[in-house]
Amino acid sequence: MKKLPAQRGRVAVIGAGPGGMAAALSVHQAGHDVVLFERYPHARPAGNILNLWPPPIKALRLLGVNTGPLPQLIAATDPAHVQRWVIRDRKPLKQWPKGRATLVGDAAHPTSPYAGYGAGMATEDGYFIGRRLAGVDLSDYAAVRQALDAFETPRKPHTARQSQHAYALGQVFHHAPRALQPIRDAILDRTPLMQKVVGDSTPISILTQLGEIDRAEAHFTALLGLGGTHDTAS
Numbered sequence: 421m422k423k424l425p426a427q428r429g430r431v432a433v434i435g436a437g438p439g440g441m442a443a444a445l446s447v448h449q450a451g452h453d454v455v456l457f458e459r460y461p462h463a464r465p466a467g468n469i470l471n472l473w474p475p476p477i478k479a480l481r482l483l484g485v486n487t488g489p490l491p492q493l494i495a496a497t498d499p500a501h502v503q504r505w506v507i508r509d510r511k512p513l514k515q516w517p518k519g520r521a522t523l524v525g526d527a528a529h530p531t532s533p534y535a536g537y538g539a540g541m542a543t544e545d546g547y548f549i550g551r552r553l554a555g556v557d558l559s560d561y562a563a564v565r566q567a568l569d570a571f572e573t574p575r576k577p578h579t580a581r582q583s584q585h586a587y588a589l590g591q592v593f594h595h596a597p598r599a600l601q602p603i604r605d606a607i608l609d610r611t612p613l614m615q616k617v618v619g620d621s622t623p624i625s626i627l628t629q630l631g632e633i634d635r636a637e638a639h640f641t642a643l644l645g646l647g648g649t650h651d652t653a654s
């Protein structure tokens with residue numbers, strides 16, 4: 421089992437949600453040692469549906485995760501274990517990295533569920549951060565910062581757009597003034613607005629992210645060719 425040898429370093433990942441798990445796998449594949457800290461000792465049910473878009477599924481597969489059983493796992497959750505909590509929104513952060521640390525997933529861009537993409541974006545973040553840290557000497561502060569900034573730059577506009585989009589949908593679905601609700605329902609039911617707003621932009625977003633993953637993977641594979649071999653099933 422070989423990894424990229426020269427730049428091996430140690431990375432702490434805080435939180436074993438979709439973002440933390442993907443980051444831990446990706447950073448491990450990059451050849452660094454990873455310690456994953458989670459405040460809860462057991463996996464906790466998060467809901468009864470999880471929709472994952474094609475880019476996070478692709479990222480998970482590249483990380484060696486068998487995504488086949490995910491729907492069955494979620495379907496098998498005992499409804500008594502499903503929890504409810506209030507959904508809160510926060511404006512996107514201006515900056516994710518600070519020093520040698522960065523944020524991924526909801527910590528960076530909390531996303532309400534109306535786009536069905538928060539876990540997906542957290543998974544993508546995790547995948548990309550590991551790919552960015554491949555070949556980086558973690559004892560070199562400037563190199564680490566450069567990798568963290570390079571990770572953040574394309575992720576921030578994408579995730580901000582999706583989070584704002586999810587927020588706007590939530591407002592329309594659940595917070596329209598009572599007097600406007602019949603008009604809203606008529607527009608949603610009888611006009612192509614949703615198709616225009618969601619249906620037309622979603623394929624472009626998906627294709628863009630799949631392209632970003634392809635580019636990251638090509639770079640990673642080239643690095644592996646220079647320094648070692650992959651240690652997972654990707």
Ligand SMILES: Cc1cc2nc3c(=O)[nH]c(=O)nc-3n(C[C@H](O)[C@H](O)[C@H](O)COP(=O)(O)OP(=O)(O)OC[C@H]3O[C@@H](n4cnc5c(N)ncnc54)[C@H](O)[C@@H]3O)c2cc1C
Pocket residue numbers: 434435436437438439440441457458459460466467469470471472473507524525526527531532533536537538539540541542
């Ligand atoms: C009802 C609902 C439905 C949703 N449906 C979908 C969907 O269909 N598709 C989709 O893509 N997204 C969906 N989402 C969004 C998705 O659940 C979140 O965006 C996703 O869980 C974010 O992942 P994360 O890893 O960033 O954070 P989290 O899942 O919140 O994980 C963070 C982890 O960090 C741990 N932690 C926090 N602080 C500490 C600490 N100090 N030390 C150690 N551990 C710590 C927490 O215990 C937790 O395990 C839905 C959300 C809701 C509420």
